[in-house]
Amino acid sequence: MRRVVLVVFERFQLLDLSGPADVFASAGLFAPDGGYRLEAAAVRAGTVRAHGGIAVHADTALREVTGPIDTLLVAGGFGVPDHLADRELVAQVARLAGQARRVASVCNGAFLLAEAGLLAGRRATTHWWVADDFARRYPATEADPARIYIRDGDVWTSAGVTSGIDLALALVADDHGHELAARVARALVVYLHRPGGQDQFSLPVRTPAPRSEPLRELKAFIDANPGADLRIPALAARAAMSERHFSRVFTRETGMPPGAYVERSRADAARRLLETTAHPLDRVARESGLGSPETLYRVFRRHWRISPGDYRRRFQAKEN
Template sequence: MSEKVILVVGYDGAELLDIACVTSSLDIANRIGANPPYRTVLATPGGHSITCDSGLRLHAQAALERFNAPLDTLLVSGGLGHAEAASGQLLVAHVRRLSTLARRVASVCTGATVLAEAGLLENRRATTHWMYAEQLARSYPAVRVDPDPIYIRDGDLATSGGVTSALDLTLSFIEEDHGMALARGVALGTVAYLQRPGAQAQLSMFLTRCSSDDLVVRRTSNHIVSHLGDDLSTATLARIAGVSERHLSRLFLTYVHETPAQYVRRARTEAAAYLLTSTALPVAAVARRSGFGTTESLRQAFLAHYSVPPSRYRLEHQPSDTR
């Protein structure tokens, strides 16, 4: 093929970022030397314009049912309209048809629902936006749903988590197609982190804040992730929150399903995992920055949380060009 055709499947209620993260990254790849270049095509039912979640309208470049050109990658976008899209028999049938013409098949976010409805995820490991993972697993029991990773590559099939994980997945495609140097150039062009490991959790406490409905839990969890090196004993946290230790523990178990101590340990472990994969700091320095008193404490936490020691975790998750 003189070019790599990437067919992006859109529909009413698709998430604009799910589409743009892919198309913009591939456009940057072309501008800095992708050879063969990418040609992205937005295909929709009937070739009609679609209204995205945000209310913006996108003009299609092809009708899904009439597309028969040579195809490198079939990618289904996600969005709030994913369930309705998956209920459309013609859309699903043509996704299934086009999957047989593509070298690889992928979905972004809740686009996994369409792939599952088309039978393309049966007995395959897949992910989706963490908020919809339980629903996907319940609706399609033959799919091995893992809600944690940013993206999962299972042979010629790839699925990604929520929204901007589309960028991470696309960078992995660019690296596969053209090498790490070009992927790094695209990451620089998008001011993106190259590269978050696909196995990194979508819902990391180090990168997000607790969204609990309980104000005490939310404030305490935000204090924890912002002060990992401080004294975070339950007694200290209870004093900061202005409640008893017993009441704080009861609130955390109710809203987070962990004790305060367990939450602190997990937050520190995820922070250490981020530092191990994004910096060259020695393990001892990582332990100090993430709030562990000793490297042995860090090691025990990693064995419990990731089943590997910190040094092994770093080796397995560092960018491929540095291995």
């Protein structure tokens, strides 16, 4: 079994621990080698309280943990800023990283990896909320806050909170293959394993809601009807505006020109079709409004740095 040491501290984010832990534990139901052995550790063994007051038990004091370790995973949470000056915690993370096959962090746990000297010269991500602070504090790290998770050699970092589940699924896929990771995702009833290059937010969440009701309804219409006529003349007519005024107002209220929003919305629709259907690529392109496999390929490479075919092979769930 692969040994996973999960590092926690006072006021850590509970889901940063429980999400990955449940992924690893569920993988044990399907993995032929028995999966993973989980161990929570803190500076002092015993009760550690998460943000919100829930108490968990740290099995071992960090100084008593010895290798070998398969995966060292550091949680994040509201308590991280208070622990960046905790010399014992940072030193033990650095020590154990040297005994681990790979090291990972969830959310702003990346700050602790950086304090331990593990991210210098590497690419890393963290929660968007603290990304600017991370970039200022650790200029030797190439920060990319747009990503769900990033792997740089044997060091993995993830974005905020629930993306720790995506990270853990990626680690399981790296160990046992994408099919087993997809089975775990289905067992946990979570979103199918997302590629690390995907943005932290889906398009409707990432863009602000327009102030005017007609544009809010139009935005929802675009997302729900990727195959419709979404050219600017048609959208302007639906919004009862001139084309020029519509383009200006839509861009101001959503932060994206209408053509760019439509393309990204259709790309999201294509991604969902690739994950949930066996449709050939020409049908995916047609139903998502992208028109042709060639356009589908170009759009996918532009937004997710992966081809549609590779995306489907890696992330589509296959029913038994």
